[in-house]
Amino acid sequence: MKKILFVCLGNICRSPLAEGLMLSKISNMDNEEQFKIDSCGTADYHIGELPDERTRENAQENGLELKHRARQFDASDFNRFDHILVMDNANKMKIIGFATSEEHLQKVQLMRDYETEINLQGIDVPDPYYGGEEGFQNVYDILDRCTENLLNYHLQAIEN
Template sequence: MKKILFVCLGNICRSPLAEGLMREKIVKLGLEKQFKLDSCGTADYHIGELPDERTRENALKNGLNLKQRARQFEVADFNRFDHILVMDNANKMRVIGLATSEIHLQKVQLMRDFESASELKGKDVPDPYYGGVEGFQNVYNILDRCTENLLNHHLEAIEN
């Protein structure tokens, strides 16, 4: 079983959307038993809250219903998950700052490391929180591509 954690700042925009998109793709393929997914934030601003209303509205517009509740990243997550995919470099540094071993560090990657275009790899998934509705759709499009590539990466590993 592959255990994947998606991380952003508050766990109300980007990371719950990435989790929801990945979950939808896995369910469509009937692979629920091969993956464990979760999302969290590095900050404690929104613990227990649903994703941001604009994130939920955008997700619904695209056929995805988000219902998970926000939680904060914990050091124990390094042991619970095989892969920790962070939405931006600032939060990556926060997560890395909590690592206690080289094994922990090896689990942390940027979400956009799974972009197809090489010029986009390593870039941040922009935080749409302070922007308009077009920012939420842009993030949806980015995460849809990246989760598709992430899933294909894991499917190739399963086949080999």
């Protein structure tokens, strides 16, 4: 089983959207049970809340319903997940600060490491929180591409 955790700051915009996209992509697959997907934030600002209303509206416009409730990253997540995908470098540094082993560090990657274009790999998924509607759609498009590439990566690993 591949256990994947998506992480952003408050767990109300980017990471629950990435979780929802990934769940949607695997929902109709024969090997859906081979994946465990979750998301969280590095901050405790929104614990227990649904994703930001604008994120939910944008997701709905794109045919996706988000039901996740925000939670905060915990060091035990290193033991519960194989792959920890962080939305930006600032939050990546926070997650790395929780690591107690090289094995933990190996699990942490930036979400955009799964971009197809090399010049986009390793950069931040922008936080749409303080922006307008177009920012939420831009994040949706980025995460749609990256989760598709991430899924294909894991499917190839499962087949081999």
